[in-house]
Amino acid sequence: MAQTLLQVEDLHTQFFTSRGVVRAVDGITFHVDAGETLGVVGESGCGKTMTALSILRLVPDPGKITSGRILFRGKEVTKMTDEEIRDFRGNDVAMIFQDPMTSLNPVTKIGRQIEEAMTAHERFTETLARGRVIELLKRVRVPAAESRVKDYPHQFSGGMRQRAMIAMGLSNEPSLLIADEPTTALDVTVQAQIIQLMKQLNRELGTAMMLITHNMALVASLCQRVIVMYAGRIVEEGPVEQIFNSPQHPYTWSLLRSVPRVDEARKDRLVSIRGLPPDLSNPPPGCKFHPRCPFVIDKCRTDPEPSLSEVGVNQVARCWVLMRNVTDEGVEAAKASALSKDAAAKLKAPVLEVEGDAGR
Amino acid sequence: MRGALLPPQLTAITSTRAGSLTIFIVRRILWMVPILFFVILITFTLMHLAPGSPWDKAGGRQLSDTVVNNLNIRYGLNKPVPQQFLLYISSVVHFDFGLSYQYQGKTVSGLLLESWPYTATIGVLAFLLIIPVGVGLGVLAALRQNTRVDYITMGFATVAASFPNFVIGALMVVALSVLAYKATGGNFFLPAAGFGVDDHLIMPVVTLALLPIAYTARLTRASTLETIRQDFVRTAWAKGLPERLVVIRHILKNSLIPVVTTLGPTFAFLVTGSVIVETVFSIPGIGRAFVVAIESRDYPMILGTTVLFSLVIAVANLIVDVAYVFIDPRVRLT
Secondary structure, three states: OOOEEEEEEEEEEEEEEOOEEEEEEEEEEEEEEOOOEEEEEOOOOOOHHHHHHHHOOOOOOOEEEEEEEEEEOOEEHHHOOHHHHHHHEOOOEEEEOOOOOOOOOOOOOHHHHHHHHHHOOOOOOHHHHHHHHHHHHHHOOOOOHHHHOOOOHHHOOHHHHHHHHHHHHHOOOOOEEEEEOOOOOOOHHHHHHHHHHHHHHHHHHOOEEEEEEOOHHHHHHHOOEEEEEEOOEEEEEEEHHHHHHOOOOHHHHHHHHOOOOOOOOOOOOOOOOOOOOOOOOOOOOOOOOHHHOOOOOHHHHHOOOOOOEEEEOOEEEOOOOOHHHOOHHHHHHHHHHOOOHHHHHHHHOOOOOOOOOOOO | OHHHHOOHHHHHHHOOHHHHHHHHHHHHHHHHHHHHHHHHHHHHHHHHHOOOOOOOOHHHOOOOHHHHHHHHHHOOOOOOHHHHHHHHHHHHHOOOOOEOOOOOOOEHHHHHHHHHHHHHHHHHHHHHHHHHHHHHHHHHHHHOOOOHHHHHHHHHHHHHHHOOHHHHHHHHHHHHHHHHHHHOOOOOOOOOOOOOOOHHHHHHHHHHHHHHHHHHHHHHHHHHHHHHOOHHHHHHHHOOOOHHHHHHHHHHHHHOHHHHHHHHHHHHHHHOOOHHHHHHOOOOOHHHHHHHHHHOOOHHHHHHHHHHHHHHHHHHHHHHHHHHHHHOOOOOOO
């Protein structure tokens, strides 16, 4: 058994707004082992980013961690002093943010921004840090690193900025790197390079990674274990192959169905998840996914939300129905119901018909 | 494109950062010539369109037509206005701003050199007060948003911005000169008027600085609050930087950029003198001299003062534009 690096227990992060309390993270328990790569997936606004920010205690106002425990190597993060949390950030756990275009200080040189990430902690002296900046930029494949350290962010392209962010995150060799949508803002070829890079770094340095994304392909290529979040809760968790091959929660199934695949030919239509994620200040009763679930039964609406139950080896899901109990006809019906009758008919009809002689 | 039109030596200069900065400054200074020309043209036109003549109130009585005629001939006012304008321009080119009408035998340059130092001293001191106090209060209010510090600071800024400065000046005279004199039996008080010793400067400088301090504080607060919410500030916290560095290097370095923009016009406003402040505290400064010159249609004095003010404003704006290059690497000079 690998050593547990991060243990999050029953974490609640809430936002106190004029519209009421928004439960962004609503009782989450999970762990990250040393050296492993954990994927956290879910739609926008399901609490992925807030979970990550809670770990670093960087939840923005008016948000607050209201209860729960965050243990890093057994030390309680929520009870750290200001100085302890400062030294913890970037040193033990580093985070790479979503948008490389806005996440770098526009008026400070790239090299300086990476350097200060190191000098903020005791591990590197100023001279040592300065030399390491170039080494780090080379490692994340920034060409001409020696001269580019003197550049400002606006002189870097999006992909280069994301590399600089990764270099910054890795600069202190943290035990855990949280990457929040690290490739979303980038074009596809750059995405592939960044993924390769992260894979390699994970292998070479043994850095554990928590990858927050809604990109299923990214999870498949990088992660060993996956957590699926919905409305601030974990709805399914398990090893990546099992989640992809036999998802048990209808939400996981729907997420996977909504990703286009080349190998399954084009026989299947892409299925979108109907409706919108619930308002977290006023979530629906029972299972929070039931208003959008294609396999909903009465129990989902009336009974309190089910707990996470064992559905496979190391796989848990929070559902009364479970996909293995759904018949093939049920699945087909669900796929069909995702499209309105009109839309389905339209899709079957030809887009353009030409009649008559080819006028010669 | 432009580089291709320049001789090779110049192209080499423009390709360096310092070179392009020098060219930018030189070009802006050259631009001041047409700007000043039009400022003089407009002032000259307005001045002559205004009713009345320089001799209406001279000596406190009506002058005879012969005397007026002689005066007009002496100062060239009998010539057609366009010709007067051209004559004025040609003398300005030789840095000759003419003789004042109201102060016989004194040159405009001499009068400006006499009165402007008083105004400039107060203006520069007020400016030096605005930067730490205005910016400081704004930053403090932003960092302690929605606390008592924030409310008190912004309350002060609102009051300071709402009160006319002749009221503030008069209130200060009452409190710090009259009442303080009575209360301490003459041991401590600030002089209510005049100019000479350092004590004389305190109240005018504070009165003059209050309004710009209020504006600067509000602007700084708004700009800092906006910066605090930026993604790169979150990045700075996530790196584990100490608060001091996050505030100075990441928040202030960005949030003060718009504040610097306003400091140029503020400086120009301060050193061109406030008639009100100079009147309340009886300071023989340029603000009052300007108003008196307009009232008595002292044409050369009006023009001379306008040219000086225009130069001050143009130079202040140039300094801000150059300062931008050093505080914001994204700014490119064109």
